[in-house]
Amino acid sequence: MKCEKCGSEIKQLIxxxxxxxxxxxxxSVDITECEKNAVVFETDKSWTGYDQDGEDANQDIxxxxxxxxxxxxDEIQIYNIVRVVKFKKAK
Ligand SMILES: [Zn+2]
Structure with a gap:
C-alpha cells in the first residue's frame, strides 16, 4: 500500500x-490488501492496541x-480469529 501520510510504498506496518x-x-507485521481499500494484518492479544478504543488502537499502527x-x-475493525491445525497421516 502507499502510506497516506508520506507517500512511500510499504508492505509492512509497525x-x-x-x-x-x-x-x-x-x-513489523506483513499486510494483505483486499476489498479494494482494505488492509489486513494479523496479531494477537499481546498487541498494545488490542484493548484500546479506536483512536488509541489507530495510534499503534x-x-x-x-x-x-x-x-x-480512522475506521478499524478488530476480529478474533480461530486458527485450525490439522495433521496428515504419519509417514
Ligand atoms: Zn509513511
Missing part, C-alpha cells in the same frame, strides 16, 4: 506488542518510513 515481562517492543499512522480513514 505495531507494539507487550513481551512476556510486560514491556512494549515494536515489531505506524508506517515503517515516517512513523505516522499511514491511514487517513
Amino acid at each position: 505495531i507494539s506488542v507487550s513481551d512476556a515481562y510486560g514491556s512494549d517492543c515494536s515489531i 505506524r508506517c515503517p518510513i515516517c512513523g505516522k499512522n499511514p491511514f487517513q480513514n
Whole structure:
C-alpha cells in the first residue's frame, strides 16, 4: 500500500506488542490488501492496541518510513480469529 501520510510504498506496518515481562517492543507485521481499500494484518492479544478504543488502537499502527499512522480513514475493525491445525497421516 502507499502510506497516506508520506507517500512511500510499504508492505509492512509497525505495531507494539507487550513481551512476556510486560514491556512494549515494536515489531513489523506483513499486510494483505483486499476489498479494494482494505488492509489486513494479523496479531494477537499481546498487541498494545488490542484493548484500546479506536483512536488509541489507530495510534499503534505506524508506517515503517515516517512513523505516522499511514491511514487517513480512522475506521478499524478488530476480529478474533480461530486458527485450525490439522495433521496428515504419519509417514
Ligand atoms: Zn509513511
